[in-house]
Amino acid sequence: MLTQTRLRHDLTSLETDEMTMRSDDALPSVKEILAAESIVVVGASEDQSKFGGRLFRMLLRHRFKGRIYPVSSSRKELFGVLTYPTVAELPEAPALAVILVPRDAALATVQACVEKGAKGVIVVTAQFSDAGPEGAEIERQMVEIARKGRARLWGPNCLGIISPAKRLVLNSSLALDVDHLVQSPVGFVSQSGALMATLFDKARRRGFGFSHMISVGNQADLELCDFVDFLLDDPDTEVICTYVEGLQDPARFRAVAAKACAKGKPWLMLKSGRTEAGAQAAFSHTASLAGSFRAFEAVCEEHGIVLVDDQDAMQMLAACLVRYRNRPFRHLAVMSPSGGSAALACDRLSEAGIPLAQFDAETDRALKTVLGAPSAGNPVDFSASSPGVVGKAMELVARDGAADAALCLITTAPVLDQTCAAIADSAGRDFPTLFVIHPGESADTARAALVDRQVPYFDSFDDAIRVLKGWHAIGRCKPARASQDDERPAGLTHVTWPVGEALGEFETKAVLESYGIPVNRGSVAKDAEQAVRISAGLIFPVVVKVVSSDIVHKSDVGGVILDLPDAAAVGDAVRSMQARVRKVMPDAVIDGYLVQEMVGGGTEFIVGVNFDRDFGPMIVVGVGGVLVELLDDVAVASAPVSPTRAAEMLGSLKAAKLLQGIRGRAPLDVGALSKLVSRVSWLASDHRDRLVELDVNPVLVRSNGGGCVAVDGRALLRDLPAPKLNVNV
Ligand code: ADP
Numbered sequence: 001m002l003t004q005t006r007l008r009h010d011l012t013s014l015e016t017d018e019m020t021m022r023s024d025d026a027l028p029s030v031k032e033i034l035a036a037e038s039i040v041v042v043g044a045s046e047d048q049s050k051f052g053g054r055l056f057r058m059l060l061r062h063r064f065k066g067r068i069y070p071v072s073s074s075r076k077e078l079f080g081v082l083t084y085p086t087v088a089e090l091p092e093a094p095a096l097a098v099i100l101v102p103r104d105a106a107l108a109t110v111q112a113c114v115e116k117g118a119k120g121v122i123v124v125t126a127q128f129s130d131a132g133p134e135g136a137e138i139e140r141q142m143v144e145i146a147r148k149g150r151a152r153l154w155g156p157n158c159l160g161i162i163s164p165a166k167r168l169v170l171n172s173s174l175a176l177d178v179d180h181l182v183q184s185p186v187g188f189v190s191q192s193g194a195l196m197a198t199l200f201d202k203a204r205r206r207g208f209g210f211s212h213m214i215s216v217g218n219q220a221d222l223e224l225c226d227f228v229d230f231l232l233d234d235p236d237t238e239v240i241c242t243y244v245e246g247l248q249d250p251a252r253f254r255a256v257a258a259k260a261c262a263k264g265k266p267w268l269m270l271k272s273g274r275t276e277a278g279a280q281a282a283f284s285h286t287a288s289l290a291g292s293f294r295a296f297e298a299v300c301e302e303h304g305i306v307l308v309d310d311q312d313a314m315q316m317l318a319a320c321l322v323r324y325r326n327r328p329f330r331h332l333a334v335m336s337p338s339g340g341s342a343a344l345a346c347d348r349l350s351e352a353g354i355p356l357a358q359f360d361a362e363t364d365r366a367l368k369t370v371l372g373a374p375s376a377g378n379p380v381d382f383s384a385s386s387p388g389v390v391g392k393a394m395e396l397v398a399r400d401g402a403a404d405a406a407l408c409l410i411t412t413a414p415v416l417d418q419t420c421a422a423i424a425d426s427a428g429r430d431f432p433t434l435f436v437i438h439p440g441e442s443a444d445t446a447r448a449a450l451v452d453r454q455v456p457y458f459d460s461f462d463d464a465i466r467v468l469k470g471w472h473a474i475g476r477c478k479p480a481r482a483s484q485d486d487e488r489p490a491g492l493t494h495v496t497w498p499v500g501e502a503l504g505e506f507e508t509k510a511v512l513e514s515y516g517i518p519v520n521r522g523s524v525a526k527d528a529e530q531a532v533r534i535s536a537g538l539i540f541p542v543v544v545k546v547v548s549s550d551i552v553h554k555s556d557v558g559g560v561i562l563d564l565p566d567a568a569a570v571g572d573a574v575r576s577m578q579a580r581v582r583k584v585m586p587d588a589v590i591d592g593y594l595v596q597e598m599v600g601g602g603t604e605f606i607v608g609v610n611f612d613r614d615f616g617p618m619i620v621v622g623v624g625g626v627l628v629e630l631l632d633d634v635a636v637a638s639a640p641v642s643p644t645r646a647a648e649m650l651g652s653l654k655a656a657k658l659l660q661g662i663r664g665r666a667p668l669d670v671g672a673l674s675k676l677v678s679r680v681s682w683l684a685s686d687h688r689d690r691l692v693e694l695d696v697n698p699v700l701v702r703s704n705g706g707g708c709v710a711v712d713g714r715a716l717l718r719d720l721p722a723p724k725l726n727v728n729v
């Protein structure tokens, strides 16, 4: 171990080196680090109760092809491998160093490894930034040492790597105590080290593996995106899986996601923190509807990253994509011996948004003949048909071309193994057939027949749905979308917001209007008399609303009176409103009364903006009005969006049918609403340095051709940090 004096001396010499330091690009890449032909393990032992003991044994057990140097001050050899008392005494510069020493010795060990010439330093030792500010400071110094020595730090507090592709195991899990590492072209990068070995273990049972599994730890230097970027270029990886808790560098994340999209490598994402509430939920509806998870979800969708529900679905989807060579999946065929099972499944598939394939009439006829059934179609009910007949039916389905995959729901029946084998064989190797095997042990021979053929099966319908949902979402990224959304609508000028933090309806609508957004006419009165005078210049009926910076939701305190037919009604409304608000909120300061035109008819939508700390301004649109939180039906995207993209957002709402016109009602003016959403999104984009939240609720949308009008608005303004955007990889 280095002494304090020595460490200080080395830091000084490295500082001089800094003069000749090249740019960041010259730092070793993950690829270079993983190409290591020599590894030093500091803190290696034979003791299997210790991380260092287990990790070192796994490294040897899986026969890493390069040279291995254990460093131990107490032992001459470990498992027959010669040790070195210090890093400095190694016979060569190790390309990769793994550090498992106690926390207090970690910094000096990083220093020694970097000085010896290691390109990558994996610090398994924990208790740094994960333990508090003191640890964070040591972690910062580790990075500094690595930087100065042109090395990359990996971790600390990480569980290394399991790489069947490189035959490199630097992980201490006993799940690795196996003879053979199964390799599949799936890479996994994880913010949870434990999840990595767990997935490895589970996949193995189905004969499935990974290319590289990487634990990122505290991401002090190398971070998740560095590893994903590596996997994108890695010839051994076709599908990328990640487990993410939070992002280090959201701009980099976007850039890497765009690269994945351009390369067509599917990226499956498991994300924790779904239930985290919006940060400023109290001010606007938008913030409570568009919390940080929704923003993350939106950015993933924009870049074609597929969010999955759980780790098993992620792994099974990856397995399916590999098995069927990333074949796109749009429409599904359902096959079952049980009409009931098939019908239940179809309901669930429809809820999950997975469309059933519509076979050609010719196929339907042929299926009828083959199955001897009075009618046939999708779902295919093959009842108690023999394996041979079921196989023929499968052949017809695969040949039809309307279905991209078949889901076979298996219930108890004789010769299940032969039936499953016949389906799998007749479908052909490339046509995706997925099985849900409902029975228990009695169907184990069927499961074995599928494992033999490397055909994926699930034990529950829910598992299958989760995978199919993810698969269906793959390939939806449109790299062209970004450029289309860059087109600023003609005539939009940048407007400055009035001074103040929380702006009420009147000021907010003035800004909206300057962005070409239709608002209803109105003015603020001090008292009933002035309100009456203002109403004379408006078209009746009119509306009176309380103006007060102490009141967030006006109608909650009786601060909105609609449909006032004449001047006398306006005067009465102001007086009664004053009395009511004083009673309900005696401390609220009333600044005046907004008298405005009433907008007749129209369906209520909410359009809002929420500034996300990772991704900047997000535009939100959904079903509005007073029930907005209860309905929770919104679509979220990064601002700005084009009217076309806004229309897509509207189409994705549960209430999309409302827009198309239901129960004999005319379709709503989607074109006008899309234009409004796009304009609000440009407003958000222009004011990304100040606009924290904006609620335009409601926008009243009339039937086609009738346009839409914003009748309420509020905004929260504050100086915001500039998020780094549009960084290229
Ligand atoms: P708040 O959201 O602060 O309670 P709003 O101004 O949104 O107050 O008014 C509450 C409800 O009253 C709206 O959701 C809408 O249904 C209706 N409303 C408000 N202003 C108008 C208007 N000018 N024309 C028609 N309906 C209106």
Ligand code: MG
Pocket: 697, 698, 712, 713
């Ligand atoms: Mg409102």
